[in-house]
Amino acid sequence: MAESAERGAEIARLISLLAALPGLGPRSARRAVLHLITRREESLKPLITALTRLDTEMRQCPQCGAIDIRVPCRICADPRRSGEILCVVEHMGDLWALERAEAFRGRYHVLGGALCALDGIGPEDLNIASLLERARNPELREIILATNATVDGQTTAHYLAEKLSGMATVSRLARGVPIGSELDYMDDGTLADALRQRRPF
Amino acid sequence: MAESAERGAEIARLISLLAALPGLGPRSARRAVLHLITRREESLKPLITALTRLDTEMRQCPQCGAIDIRVPCRICADPRRSGEILCVVEHMGDLWALERAEAFRGRYHVLGGALCALDGIGPEDLNIASLLERARNPELREIILATNATVDGQTTAHYLAEKLSGMATVSRLARGVPIGSELDYMDDGTLADALRQRRPF
Numbered sequence: 534m535a536e537s538a539e540r541g542a543e544i545a546r547l548i549s550l551l552a553a554l555p556g557l558g559p560r561s562a563r564r565a566v567l568h569l570i571t572r573r574e575e576s577l578k579p580l581i582t583a584l585t586r587l588d589t590e591m592r593q594c595p596q597c598g599a600i601d602i603r604v605p606c607r608i609c610a611d612p613r614r615s616g617e618i619l620c621v622v623e624h625m626g627d628l629w630a631l632e633r634a635e636a637f638r639g640r641y642h643v644l645g646g647a648l649c650a651l652d653g654i655g656p657e658d659l660n661i662a663s664l665l666e667r668a669r670n671p672e673l674r675e676i677i678l679a680t681n682a683t684v685d686g687q688t689t690a691h692y693l694a695e696k697l698s699g700m701a702t703v704s705r706l707a708r709g710v711p712i713g714s715e716l717d718y719m720d721d722g723t724l725a726d727a728l729r730q731r732r733p734f
Numbered sequence: 735m736a737e738s739a740e741r742g743a744e745i746a747r748l749i750s751l752l753a754a755l756p757g758l759g760p761r762s763a764r765r766a767v768l769h770l771i772t773r774r775e776e777s778l779k780p781l782i783t784a785l786t787r788l789d790t791e792m793r794q795c796p797q798c799g800a801i802d803i804r805v806p807c808r809i810c811a812d813p814r815r816s817g818e819i820l821c822v823v824e825h826m827g828d829l830w831a832l833e834r835a836e837a838f839r840g841r842y843h844v845l846g847g848a849l850c851a852l853d854g855i856g857p858e859d860l861n862i863a864s865l866l867e868r869a870r871n872p873e874l875r876e877i878i879l880a881t882n883a884t885v886d887g888q889t890t891a892h893y894l895a896e897k898l899s900g901m902a903t904v905s906r907l908a909r910g911v912p913i914g915s916e917l918d919y920m921d922d923g924t925l926a927d928a929l930r931q932r933r934p935f
Contacts, residue, residue: 541802541808543784543787543788543791543803544788544803546784547781547784547785547787547788550777550780550781550784551781553777554765554766554769554770554777555762555765555766555769556758556761556762556763556765556766557757557758557762557766560757561756561757561758562757563827563830564755564756564757564827565755565756565757565758566788567825567826567827567830568755568756569755569785569788570788570792570801570826571825571826573789573792576751576754576755577785577788577789578789579751580748580751580752580785581782581785581786581789583744583747583748583751584748584770584778584781584782584785585782586744586748587744587745587748587767587770587771587778588774588778588779588782590744591771591774600771601742602744602745607742624768624772625768625771625772626764626765626768629764629768
């Protein structure tokens with residue numbers, strides 16, 4: 534029994550590491566490992582190289598808190614991005630999502646999470662001190678609080694709006710009905726917001 | 735435009751490598767990379783170690799064609815596995831599936847694929863010569879052809895059955911209705927096989 538459990542322990546460990554990634558389960562992790570085993574040169578070796586490069590070279594941007602291989606990060610270093618407007622997000626994934634939308638040409642500030650009394654995450658656990666520091670820059674005109682539309686995200690936005698009052702114009706993302714969605718499936722709060730903030734056709 | 739495309743090129747490359755794995759798409763690959771970025775010690779570094787170990791240590795078993803870190807592989811080296819019965823499979827994934835079923839205590843032979851005229855895969859591209867060599871062992875009593883129940887898998891089984899005739903008893907997996915399936919969703923051929931090969935209750 535012990536020897537049977539030990540069989541393929543190295544491969545079993547790799548499968549369980551992959552299965553722990555979001556979006557993968559044990560079944561897809563197993564298929565991924567089979568794919569890697571049979572495609573060593575085209576798939577396994579390049580993946581090791583890319584992961585190792587990420588591990589050895591990724592840094593947190595000291596200015597905005599984003600993760601990048603360059604310091605300061607590409608967005609902070611880009612002279613074509615406006616320094617007059619700052620978009621505050623919880624995580625790197627939110628920054629990526631906004632960049633994919635290609636609708637924002639200012640800079641970002643990545644908090645690293647949201648305030649959460651239940652999980653014991655307070656202001657000192659987030660990149661808030663550096664945000665207040667950046668807000669003192671007289672060049673800055675507007676700060677968009679783009680935290681998630683969740684309880685924690687909105688709590689964080691309210692906290693930040695209070696701290697930032699008087700330093701710059703503080704705004705938030707519009708609430709409404711997402712493109713492609715059916716009214717029947719939307720929650721009441723979103724519909725109420727969308728009605729209240731209706732726009733001329 | 736060039737600089738915008740270059741932004742995050744290293745991370746974009748990692749995402750595209752992960753998205754190429756079966757079971758992952760661009761969206762889940764992106765979530766996996768975000769997970770790895772924020773969990774460097776618990777997730778990224780162990781994954782690099784496990785992948786590197788697989789890359790540097792995995793070998794093809796010279797006897798059965800299985801991929802393992804040991805040579806000969808664990809199953810070939812296990813004295814408690816019967817050398818009298820051999821199960822022929824197309825891929826490592828098939829071997830793993832049969833091992834999970836815990837119903838076979840003999841040894842395996844991994845062909846590395848199936849014959850396929852369309853893709854130009856002939857007998858010389860598969861581990862068939864070594865199978866015929868193993869079949870000459872007088873200790874061997876039975877060879878189970880457990881290739882897939884696909885056109886290519888069955889073509890391969892027919893080809894092997896002919897080559898192996900007179901050397902050992904050649905058998906194949908039973909065909910029938912899988913556990914948990916509904917007859918209404920089964921194809922006609924499977925139902926016809928299941929009827930023809932019905933067993934006393």
